[in-house]
Amino acid sequence: MTDHDSPQKIRAEAIESLLIDKGLLSAADVDAVITTYTDRVGPMNGAQLVAKAWIDPKFKAQLLSDATSVVNAFGFEGGQVDKLVVKACSPQDHHVVVCTLCSCYPWAVLGLPPAWYKDPAYRSRIVQEPRLVLSEMGLSLPSETRIHVWDSSAEIRYLVLPERPAGSEGLSESELAALVSRDSMIGVARVMI
C-alpha cells in the first residue's frame, strides 16, 4: 500500500471534508500552515541566535540568562516558546534535548521537529544511553565530556548553543548562521565548517 491510500490519509481527508462542510476548516487554512512552517518558521531562526551569540559576548550572556526576552524581541512566529532556556556546549559539557512524553520542541526557533525526534527510538533511548545514541548518530564525545539530557516535560523549551567551530574566525554573522544546523541546536551534532 502506498502513502497515497494509507488508512490514516483517508481518515484525515474524511474528517477534513466534514469540517469543510460544517464551515470549520478551509483549504486556505492548510496552505497557510504549509507556508508558515516551510518559509517563515524553521531552524534559520535559531541559527541567527547562535551566530550572534558566537560573535557578541554580551548577546550570548543575555541568551544564556534570559532567552525568552531575547526571542520575544526577535518576534519569531510559530509558537511553543512561552519560556525558552538556552544551554551552551563546551569541551566539558554537552547538552542534548528530548521530549519523552510527546514531542515538545521550540517551534519558533527550530521549526517543526524532524521525524526521528518524534519517533520511539530517540525518545526511549536518549534518556538511558545518550553517549551510545549520539555516537550512533555520528557524534562521538570524549569520555571526559559530561552529558546533560534535557527532557522537556513541561512548557519550558530548550535550545542548544553549539560550540563555534575552529577555523570560523574570519566569517561574518550571516556566514556563521549558514553553518548552524538544526541537529546542532538539538544537541545531536557539532557545527562543521
Place this chain on the structure above:
Amino acid sequence: MDGIHDLGGKSGFGRVNHVGEEPVFKARWHAKVFAMVNAAARAGAYQSVDQFRHAVERIHSEAYLNHGYYGRWLGGVETLLVEAGLLSTVEISRRALKLGADNDDLVAAQPQASMPKEGGIPAGPELEQPKFSLGDRVRSSNLTPVGHTRLPCYARDKTGEITALHDRWPYPDAQAHGIDAPPQFLYTVTFDSAALGFPESFALNLDLFEPYLTIVESD
C-alpha cells in the same frame, strides 16, 4: 496514565532513523491534520495543550507506534472532535468508506471509552511562594495516576536536586481533564543517571511540578 506514549527508558525500538534533510510536511495530509488541530481549537473542541496531549495519549497503542506523528495527531483530534460533539464516529467512518477506507482499518481514536474517570496527580493549594529552593533534594511521587501527568515513569520515586525555579504554570494534570486548579510551581530537577538506574553516567534534567515532589531531609 501509563500509556505507550511514556517512552523514556523503554527498550525495543532499535536505532534512531536519523536521516538528513526531509521536507517539513512529507505528505499534504500531514499539513491537513495540523490545520484540523488548529480548527478544532477554534471550534472549542479543546481548551488547553494538555487536553490535546492527553487525547493523543489515549489513542490505540498500536496506532501510537505505527501511524507516525501526524497519525497520532489525527487520532487525538478525532477524539476531541467526537467528544465535543462536533463530529460523530459514524459520520467520519461513513465518509471514510466513501473515500476508499476498509471496514477493518485500525482507527486510532477511541473517544469516550479512553477517558479516565480521574485526573493525574492532584494539585496542591494556591501558593504565593515556591516550597523548594535551589539545591534542595527532592523525591518524585510514586503515584501511578489513571489520568494525565507530566511525571514520566522512568523518573517516579527517584531522588534528585532542584536546579532551577520556573515560577507558576497552569497544571497539566488538572487542565487535561478540565479540572479547575490553581497554577503550580515548576522546577527543573536534575537526576544523576545512576539514581534512575541507567548504566551510562550523565545528568538528566526534568521539569517537574510541585505536587510531584516531596523534600528529602538531609541527615
